[in-house]
Amino acid sequence: MSYIQSLFPITAKKELAPGIFDYTVYCPPIASQAAAGQFVHIRADGFTLRRPISLCQIDRQRQTIRLVFEVRGGGTQEMSHLSVGDSMDILGPLGNGFPLLSPENKVIVVGGGIGVPPMVETAAHYGKNATAIIGFRNSQAVILKSDFESLGCDTRLATDDGSAGYHGFVSGLLKERLEQGPADLICACGPMPMLKSVVSIAQQANVPTKVSLEERMGCGVGACLVCACRTVRDGKEIFTHVCKDGPVFDGDEVVF
Amino acid sequence: MSYIQSLFPITAKKELAPGIFDYTVYCPPIASQAAAGQFVHIRADGFTLRRPISLCQIDRQRQTIRLVFEVRGGGTQEMSHLSVGDSMDILGPLGNGFPLLSPENKVIVVGGGIGVPPMVETAAHYGKNATAIIGFRNSQAVILKSDFESLGCDTRLATDDGSAGYHGFVSGLLKERLEQGPADLICACGPMPMLKSVVSIAQQANVPTKVSLEERMGCGVGACLVCACRTVRDGKEIFTHVCKDGPVFDGDEVVF
Amino acid sequence: MAKLGVNIAGVSFKNPVITASGCCGFGREYDKMYPMEKLGGISLKGMTIRERQGNPPPRIAETPKGMLNSVGLQNPGVEAFLQNDMPFLEKRDTVLIANVAGSTLEDYCAIAERLDSSKIDMLEVNISCPNVKEGGVAFGTSCASAGNVVSHMRRYTTKPMMVKLSPNVTDIVSIAKAVQDAGADAVSLINTLLGMRIDIATRRPILHNNVGGLSGPAVFPVAVRMVWQVASQVSIPVVGMGGIEKWQDAVEMMMAGARAVQIGAALFYDPYVPLKVIEGIDQWLDQQGVRDINEIVGTVKPW
Amino acid sequence: MAKLGVNIAGVSFKNPVITASGCCGFGREYDKMYPMEKLGGISLKGMTIRERQGNPPPRIAETPKGMLNSVGLQNPGVEAFLQNDMPFLEKRDTVLIANVAGSTLEDYCAIAERLDSSKIDMLEVNISCPNVKEGGVAFGTSCASAGNVVSHMRRYTTKPMMVKLSPNVTDIVSIAKAVQDAGADAVSLINTLLGMRIDIATRRPILHNNVGGLSGPAVFPVAVRMVWQVASQVSIPVVGMGGIEKWQDAVEMMMAGARAVQIGAALFYDPYVPLKVIEGIDQWLDQQGVRDINEIVGTVKPW
Numbered sequence A, B: 001m002s003y004i005q006s007l008f009p010i011t012a013k014k015e016l017a018p019g020i021f022d023y024t025v026y027c028p029p030i031a032s033q034a035a036a037g038q039f040v041h042i043r044a045d046g047f048t049l050r051r052p053i054s055l056c057q058i059d060r061q062r063q064t065i066r067l068v069f070e071v072r073g074g075g076t077q078e079m080s081h082l083s084v085g086d087s088m089d090i091l092g093p094l095g096n097g098f099p100l101l102s103p104e105n106k107v108i109v110v111g112g113g114i115g116v117p118p119m120v121e122t123a124a125h126y127g128k129n130a131t132a133i134i135g136f137r138n139s140q141a142v143i144l145k146s147d148f149e150s151l152g153c154d155t156r157l158a159t160d161d162g163s164a165g166y167h168g169f170v171s172g173l174l175k176e177r178l179e180q181g182p183a184d185l186i187c188a189c190g191p192m193p194m195l196k197s198v199v200s201i202a203q204q205a206n207v208p209t210k211v212s213l214e215e216r217m218g219c220g221v222g223a224c225l226v227c228a229c230r231t232v233r234d235g236k237e238i239f240t241h242v243c244k245d246g247p248v249f250d251g252d253e254v255v256f
Numbered sequence C, D: 001m002a003k004l005g006v007n008i009a010g011v012s013f014k015n016p017v018i019t020a021s022g023c024c025g026f027g028r029e030y031d032k033m034y035p036m037e038k039l040g041g042i043s044l045k046g047m048t049i050r051e052r053q054g055n056p057p058p059r060i061a062e063t064p065k066g067m068l069n070s071v072g073l074q075n076p077g078v079e080a081f082l083q084n085d086m087p088f089l090e091k092r093d094t095v096l097i098a099n100v101a102g103s104t105l106e107d108y109c110a111i112a113e114r115l116d117s118s119k120i121d122m123l124e125v126n127i128s129c130p131n132v133k134e135g136g137v138a139f140g141t142s143c144a145s146a147g148n149v150v151s152h153m154r155r156y157t158t159k160p161m162m163v164k165l166s167p168n169v170t171d172i173v174s175i176a177k178a179v180q181d182a183g184a185d186a187v188s189l190i191n192t193l194l195g196m197r198i199d200i201a202t203r204r205p206i207l208h209n210n211v212g213g214l215s216g217p218a219v220f221p222v223a224v225r226m227v228w229q230v231a232s233q234v235s236i237p238v239v240g241m242g243g244i245e246k247w248q249d250a251v252e253m254m255m256a257g258a259r260a261v262q263i264g265a266a267l268f269y270d271p272y273v274p275l276k277v278i279e280g281i282d283q284w285l286d287q288q289g290v291r292d293i294n295e296i297v298g299t300v301k302p303w
Ligand SMILES: Cc1cc2nc3c(=O)[nH]c(=O)nc-3n(C[C@H](O)[C@H](O)[C@H](O)COP(=O)(O)OP(=O)(O)OC[C@H]3O[C@@H](n4cnc5c(N)ncnc54)[C@H](O)[C@@H]3O)c2cc1C
Pocket: A039, A049, A050, A051, A052, A053, A054, A055, A068, A069, A070, A071, A072, A073, A074, A075, A076, A077, A114, A117, A118, A213, A214, A215, A216, A217, A242, A247, D061, D062
């Protein structure tokens, strides 16, 4: 595999919820190579460091990638000013994605907040065999629900304040789902406390987990070693690197 | 007098010659206060320091100012990317302009290269009583000639290579003009060697001169003291400041 | 409305925002844009006992998110200042800080003495100017000479003395401690970092002085680090500066341990930065429910 | 086509562009974007005698036109390096520079000895890492200890030794002279400037190590100044780095006195910077009619 870095044109832009943007970028070399759970590193005008954003969907036919991100600080703010026709400076595809079992496996994808977008491409692989458990702060923050539904996933929504769907966290819905039947794999992305509870629930149910982590990044390719994350390998606690060894890790190896 | 700093909309843009841009900016507070020979300080996106640009013309009726500048480095390059409708971040009006005698005086304005634009507003004041001597590298670089002509000035063109007008420097044309008749004042802007020869020719002919100087600037208002220029005042050589004491100085006081 | 007033070495500032020495002259210029009364204080251009012409131009060069200057303490001398500029300044209701520089110990003492009867509120002892051949930073790079300047000046002035430190040193904390021990009432930091730019077309340094002082946003992280190190090791108040361009930077500097901040280079691209910083801090304090700006000073929680 | 080759301490580089230590790992990653053979050389990640895990995250923070890092020399140790990475590197036709760090004098000597029989072309002695508690910059801030490291290592290695200097000192020239006198074959500078950022929302330093090393365009003028000062005072070759992001910067650094340059932080936003710099220099030399890059080294004409 090789990395691509170049300017690619934006072909569509939407605001999914206040401050959450959905871009489609025409990007043949990345669309053809990339896999679910990988990410790209985006240069925002005026900023020194690139911003890592997960691939939300990969359309090999149209040779596009879809990126959904939330405005958090200056860099994502700047990125949100880009319009259809502008170019995005993208480095990718980066990291190791979610493993894709054969599509007839029963897989649960769990996403929390802005951790939901990276789960779409994985859910797409399993279609109706996937359960998509997605959680948000409140009904206004809900995004991508219809995307999972139209992929045929068994889609279950939770909100922290109960203003839409299940009142509570995704962990509640995950327990419910595991009580209803077996699963071959759980793939998750979201805040650390959420991932921690997902892994612990899965461990109790004896289901393997894959979780996608975040850390501040420099190079994005494994060369600078800044994106350290505490993991256990061969019984030893070591710093592996989110950009190269992840962003997707075995739930069991992450030190939460 | 007070300084204005704000964003003002660009109402017209032209490229006068390769790399030389002509902007009209709607800027009522500056248009109403400013005088010939003053300058404004412009912020170019991504640069720490503002760029000083002279007022080429001031239209009190339309409340606009005209700025003509050449792309020299990164800052002017960035400024040249602005289009009609965009805003320019302008601080001004700054400095002391050319003294304006009553319009029936015989005044010679001398401009060399990108030193020509600042002379337009002064020439306008004297109209047909002004002789405009303007010099350029070659015929391709000639700008604003018709502007002086339509103001009614006796307009005389020189080019270094003789590809248009007089073959030689403006100093040749100035000597010629002074031989033809008296003058009450000479106002000049251009490279230092040109100004030096203008002042020395004028001194021989006993005509007072006013010259507009350039120096690298910080604040533009006289607060940081970086824009020093060597001048003689009361017989003593001191560093005065281009932004506050100038940009227009008595030819006699400048140490060339 | 939170309380914005701070007290440094017995001097009350209405708010913690001061314009930095050398960047706002003797106050006249920016007073044309907004009344100086809005500022917590103004640190005046570095002053010497006699008039100085400074270095030949060019005296400024642009750098990525910063600038170099090599003004070299051009100023009219303390007498001319008192005669021509002090009357204007006295009428302004803001803290007046005289930035004092010298080539010799005697110079420093003589200016201190001369200003003692003036309405200057505070002295900022500049032992960190990188742009003069004699004195300046030479006094500021060893603990002994830095302390020496302060203890000598102490005998000639009753005004609070704030010592301005150079970042061009291996150990800024030990210099801060030395001036504290010698009687300094406060320290301000950082002065500029020594830098250089070359025009590759002419192969000449852009600055006629070859080297100059780096300031502006580029130096901000270095300034925050030094303020944090110094503030946690001295008991006198610290005034922080270096690269502040927005209210968030001022808050960051204050959390690092600065009781007030100074703003320099940012004035050149936006003269209104000091007012925007004051307003931004004010709103942020209200939004955070903090009643008094002093409550945030030094509150950073190191790991 | 001008000659781009340079020679440093007996080692031939096909061009003067080297990727900086810690910014390109052991070469594998950027080799996926372009062949390492295109580079003049590669300075490998700082290596210690035993494996090091480095500091806890976050290890990086953004700053205006720069960045802070606090990696803390995470590396597999010299043995693992020789076993796992050296075979890959040996096949690359570019100069291999091992960046050597230690907590004790013995560490430095042990690594030098272990590498002496390897195909490493050159050692870069890192006495300037600001991110480790023991050793690192502690060796690099006094002339005596800096010289001491070099003279001891000299006994254990036949490889050319380039000493990497810290900018966090009052007088970098005296340190450069001390390592020259102790037997260094070249010096490289600058390592990172110590800096800090604070997250005002959480009131915590962004870096878990509280402070970290500043690099990127922001530091460029400081680097140029130091290279100029050092190059004019030592007789051994100087390799310049700090903030280079375009070919003009590399030319400027070389005019200041650097015989070659290293590029670090710029890789993170544009991995192709080294190639663009090589190409840009090449074209510029042709356009200037300069036949050999060595002719521009140190050609700045001070005022
Ligand atoms: C592998 C990976 C995939 C990601 N995918 C997505 C996605 O699909 N959609 C989305 O909205 N966000 C995603 N993020 C988070 C996103 O990268 C940050 O929100 C973004 O970098 C913030 O930049 P900023 O300039 O807005 O914020 P600032 O806080 O101003 O950024 C300052 C610095 O901190 C870094 N930073 C801040 N927050 C984070 C964070 N959570 N993770 C990593 N770096 C951070 C920035 O990159 C920058 O270097 C992902 C992060 C990682 C590591």
